[in-house]
Amino acid sequence: MMMVNAGKKNAALAAVKLIQDNMVVGLGTGSTAKFFIEGLAEQVQQDQLHNITCVATSIASDELGRSLGLHVVALDETDGIDITIDGADEVDPQLNGIKGGGAALFYEKIVAKASKKNIWIVDPSKQSPRLGTQFKLPVEVLPFGSHHVFNYLTDLSLDPHFRVNADGQYLLTDSANYIIDVDISEVTDLKALGDELIQHTGIVEHGLFLGICDTLIVGTEPTTILNRNN
Ligand SMILES: O=C[C@H](O)[C@H](O)[C@H](O)COP(=O)(O)O
Numbered sequence: 001m002m003m004v005n006a007g008k009k010n011a012a013l014a015a016v017k018l019i020q021d022n023m024v025v026g027l028g029t030g031s032t033a034k035f036f037i038e039g040l041a042e043q044v045q046q047d048q049l050h051n052i053t054c055v056a057t058s059i060a061s062d063e064l065g066r067s068l069g070l071h072v073v074a075l076d077e078t079d080g081i082d083i084t085i086d087g088a089d090e091v092d093p094q095l096n097g098i099k100g101g102g103a104a105l106f107y108e109k110i111v112a113k114a115s116k117k118n119i120w121i122v123d124p125s126k127q128s129p130r131l132g133t134q135f136k137l138p139v140e141v142l143p144f145g146s147h148h149v150f151n152y153l154t155d156l157s158l159d160p161h162f163r164v165n166a167d168g169q170y171l172l173t174d175s176a177n178y179i180i181d182v183d184i185s186e187v188t189d190l191k192a193l194g195d196e197l198i199q200h201t202g203i204v205e206h207g208l209f210l211g212i213c214d215t216l217i218v219g220t221e222p223t224t225i226l227n228r229n230n
Helices: 002-016 031-045 059-067 105-113 146-155 190-199
Strands: 024-027 053-056 071-073 081-086 115-122 137-141 178-182 203-206 215-218 224-227
Touching: 002 031, 002 115, 002 215, 024 031, 024 059, 031 059, 031 081, 031 115, 053 059, 053 105, 059 071, 081 105, 105 115, 105 137, 105 203, 137 146, 146 178, 190 203
Parallel strands: 024 053, 024 081, 053 071, 081 115, 115 215
Antiparallel strands: 137 178, 137 203, 215 224
């Protein structure tokens, strides 16, 4: 755990160095993004960075950023985001990834699509030869009729499971939806799966982030930087 955290922090602090004065910065969600938010706030507090505006991808990151004195605004208060720094759950060699382990995938994808650059920060354990071999794919669904969506995912042979919280209740996302985790280890065409899922009424979003990450920072020592080939 210690080593994993060191990897997350290394990657996060390398990402802080990419931030420049006057930028609008997307704040990712999760334990790795937390290191980034803390590192960014420290730079701002120490007067090393000026006029930084932030947009959060979750209530948790919004609250953390504000509590550390960052200027956090709503996405629609900006004309767009210069750079978003976010974590990921699993990343393949093409820099496609699965996100949503922390249930923040919907806002994360909206913020990512509004960003000129998307940088992912991960510890080395997140790298994977093929998506779905290490992590389930989170699918965000409207509560209304969600058991019918569950049945549809069963028909696709994706072995769906509703995500529950510590009390055994269906977990609610920041936008008050449910998460159904599915097994995509046998799926060969992820683009086709993503297109199919997003077209199904009741599915709000899914955690496949294909062609979104521009640069991956892996928190090895020293860090490894990989850029997506367009
Ligand atoms: O919903 C959560 C996000 O997609 C996170 O960025 C992802 O789960 C990685 O989180 P962590 O940095 O805690 O491993």
